[in-house]
Amino acid sequence: MTTLLIHAEQLGKTYRSGPGQELAALRGISFTVARSEFVAVMGPSGSGKSTLMNILGCLDVPSSGRYSLEGRDIGRMTGDQLAHLRNRYIGFVFQGFNLLPRMDLRDNVALPLLYAGIGRRERRRRAMAMLERVGLAGHAAHLPSQISGGQQQRVAIARALVTEPSLILADEPTGNLDTHTSGEIMGLLTGLNADQGITVVLVTHEPDIAHYARRLLRIVDGLIGFDGSVSEYFGEGATA
Amino acid sequence: MRATAIAGEALAAMGANRLRTFLTMLGMIIGVGAVILMLAIGQGAQAMVEDSIASMGANLFIVLSGSSTSGGQRMGFGSAPTLTLNDAQAMAELPEIQAVAPVTSNAAPLVYAGNNWSTQVNGTTPAYLEVRDWAVSGGAPFSAADVRSGARVLLLGQTVVNNLFGDEDPVGKTVRVKNSPFLVVGVLAAKGQSLDGRDQDDTVLVPVSTASRQLFGNQFPGMVRFIMVRAKSAEVMARAAVKLNDLLRQRHRIRDGQDDDFSVRDLTALAETAAGATRVMSMMLGAIASVSLVVGGIGIMNIMLVSVTERTREIGIRMAIGARRRDILLQFLLEAVLISLVGSLIGAAIGVAGAWAVARFAEMPVVVTLWSALLAFGVAAGVGIFFGYYPALKAADLRPIEALRFQ
Numbered sequence: 001m002t003t004l005l006i007h008a009e010q011l012g013k014t015y016r017s018g019p020g021q022e023l024a025a026l027r028g029i030s031f032t033v034a035r036s037e038f039v040a041v042m043g044p045s046g047s048g049k050s051t052l053m054n055i056l057g058c059l060d061v062p063s064s065g066r067y068s069l070e071g072r073d074i075g076r077m078t079g080d081q082l083a084h085l086r087n088r089y090i091g092f093v094f095q096g097f098n099l100l101p102r103m104d105l106r107d108n109v110a111l112p113l114l115y116a117g118i119g120r121r122e123r124r125r126r127a128m129a130m131l132e133r134v135g136l137a138g139h140a141a142h143l144p145s146q147i148s149g150g151q152q153q154r155v156a157i158a159r160a161l162v163t164e165p166s167l168i169l170a171d172e173p174t175g176n177l178d179t180h181t182s183g184e185i186m187g188l189l190t191g192l193n194a195d196q197g198i199t200v201v202l203v204t205h206e207p208d209i210a211h212y213a214r215r216l217l218r219i220v221d222g223l224i225g226f227d228g229s230v231s232e233y234f235g236e237g238a239t240a
Numbered sequence: 241m242r243a244t245a246i247a248g249e250a251l252a253a254m255g256a257n258r259l260r261t262f263l264t265m266l267g268m269i270i271g272v273g274a275v276i277l278m279l280a281i282g283q284g285a286q287a288m289v290e291d292s293i294a295s296m297g298a299n300l301f302i303v304l305s306g307s308s309t310s311g312g313q314r315m316g317f318g319s320a321p322t323l324t325l326n327d328a329q330a331m332a333e334l335p336e337i338q339a340v341a342p343v344t345s346n347a348a349p350l351v352y353a354g355n356n357w358s359t360q361v362n363g364t365t366p367a368y369l370e371v372r373d374w375a376v377s378g379g380a381p382f383s384a385a386d387v388r389s390g391a392r393v394l395l396l397g398q399t400v401v402n403n404l405f406g407d408e409d410p411v412g413k414t415v416r417v418k419n420s421p422f423l424v425v426g427v428l429a430a431k432g433q434s435l436d437g438r439d440q441d442d443t444v445l446v447p448v449s450t451a452s453r454q455l456f457g458n459q460f461p462g463m464v465r466f467i468m469v470r471a472k473s474a475e476v477m478a479r480a481a482v483k484l485n486d487l488l489r490q491r492h493r494i495r496d497g498q499d500d501d502f503s504v505r506d507l508t509a510l511a512e513t514a515a516g517a518t519r520v521m522s523m524m525l526g527a528i529a530s531v532s533l534v535v536g537g538i539g540i541m542n543i544m545l546v547s548v549t550e551r552t553r554e555i556g557i558r559m560a561i562g563a564r565r566r567d568i569l570l571q572f573l574l575e576a577v578l579i580s581l582v583g584s585l586i587g588a589a590i591g592v593a594g595a596w597a598v599a600r601f602a603e604m605p606v607v608v609t610l611w612s613a614l615l616a617f618g619v620a621a622g623v624g625i626f627f628g629y630y631p632a633l634k635a636a637d638l639r640p641i642e643a644l645r646f647q
Binding site for chain 2: 054057059060079080083084086087088092094098099100102103111112114115116117120159163
């Protein structure tokens with residue numbers, strides 16, 4: 001198995017904004033991410049970083065260029081094959097947590113396993129183990145609305161981890177949280193990266209949060225504006 | 241494994257919004273209940289008519305004598321004595337005819353021990369039993385010899401037996417009819433109601449000669465009120481009708497252009513018409529009730545469409561964590577099908593209970609058949625799939641990024 005997890009080559013994405021009019025969100029982005037890296041993606045709004053994250057998360061496919069994850073080219077995959085990749089290799093952590101409101105925490109965490117075809121008993125066992133790991137085993141029977149935002153995000157991380165993915169994609173995971181809770185969540189993600197070698201790609205606006213990563217990728221106008229270490233980027237005194 | 245887990249998700253979604261699920265189900269409950277109840281009532285009526293037809297006898301004609309005129313008033317068929325025993329004998333010789341029974345009848349009181357009962361006494365021949373497909377449940381029918389000699393013997397209908405004898409066996413006993421003693425030689429098997437609701441078992445059969453000579457003192461000897469004729473098969477009915485008509489015109493010396501002094505009626509055709517009418521009614525009831533099934537189905541589609549829109553974000557989340565298109569399709573389709581199946585089960589129970597209540601309290605005949613229940617059930621499942629498919633397809637065809645962005 002290659003140590004390269006993500007291999008993006010000249011990624012382009014154009015949207016049709018009207019008849020005969022096309023809007024380029026990505027205009028040729030190339031980079032690679034090795035296993036166990038921790039990458040922060042920054043950039044002004046409208047720069048194309050959301051589009052990039054959607055493609056990296058196999059929620060969307062590029063209009064041009066190549067993207068391979070774990071050595072698989074996703075360019076020609078069907079919707080169901082993409083769903084399979086998302087299920088097995090990617091864990092999502094969203095800004096808005098995106099837990100299912102009518103389901104208790106254990107079932108929320110177990111849900112990806114349902115789509116992996118794993119039996120009910122095993123699903124519950126693994127979900128409980130994950131809740132234990134994020135320190136919320138005692139709340140397994142609660143609904144998301146009964147716990148705090150920071151706790152919800154920890155449940156979301158447990159859900160992202162339950163299928164033992166090789167990549168965690170976190171889209172502004174601390175955007176809805178206060179500074180203290182943000183620190184806890186980032187500590188959790190950093191720990192996963194350091195202890196288990198899970199690759200983390202993190203989108204953020206905040207330089208503080210970006211500092212948890214080692215590498216920084218800055219997207220400007222659909223192109224890569226900077227690709228290097230975080231300290232180097234901030235050391236130059238540039239603004240995020 | 242996956243499919244059962246997804247069925248669990250569908251059930252959980254139904255349970256999460258119980259009131260809405262129940263109200264959606266109500267359409268199917270009412271629809272299926274109505275179909276089963278209406279079919280039960282329709283088929284009950286149909287069964288009753290068919291029983292009556294079967295009890296009447298097959299391929300039957302009744303020949304009535306013509307009308308008499310009294311003081312300028314025409315009295316209607318059967319009032320003029322134009323049919324004779326000889327007419328009956330001549331009819332029996334036609335090749336299409338299987339059996340002929342002349343009948344002369346009148347009401348008369350019967351007495352046995354301390355009981356009395358007035359009923360219709362029919363003077364006829366042994367052929368009557370063959371014409372009417374009527375069996376003797378005890379004793380034996382009277383014979384042709386009894387008819388020739390004018391013997392005082394009689395056959396009792398079941399209702400008469402019940403009223404005069406109770407549990408006693410009447411065969412061999414003596415009954416007084418208009419004060420003359422008659423020997424009971426047999427008991428007629430029970431036949432039940434006729435098409436027009438009369439009790440066919442409230443009757444007594446005596447030899448036609450005995451009836452006209454001794455009981456009713458007919459002023460025109462050899463005359464009868466009507467003649468019942470049984471054709472050999474359904475196919476020869478039309479030809480037999482024409483031949484009976486020609487025969488009687490010839491025997492009664494009716495010239496061309498003169499009106500018949502008799503009337504030949506095809507009872508079987510009349511009965512078939514009645515049966516056809518109840519069949520149509522039965523189908524109409526079913527068809528009207530099925531409209532409510534379709535309405536119920538549209539209700540399901542409506543709610544499922546609302547539900548898909550409301551749960552767009554949920555669908556996006558499920559897709560992001562690995563649900564395939566067919567997983568989403570299956571979940572929403574199962575939800576619709578489960579709603580309609582559970583609804584139709586409840587509806588079937590209510591329909592059957594309703595049919596029972598109608599039979600019990602309205603005393604109408606109802607027949608709940610397995611096929612009507614299966615039909616309603618099958619239609620309900622079909623309705624669920626048909627009306628659930630479009631909303632489910634809408635859910636499955638959502639694009640994950642757009643669904644996730646949905647607020």
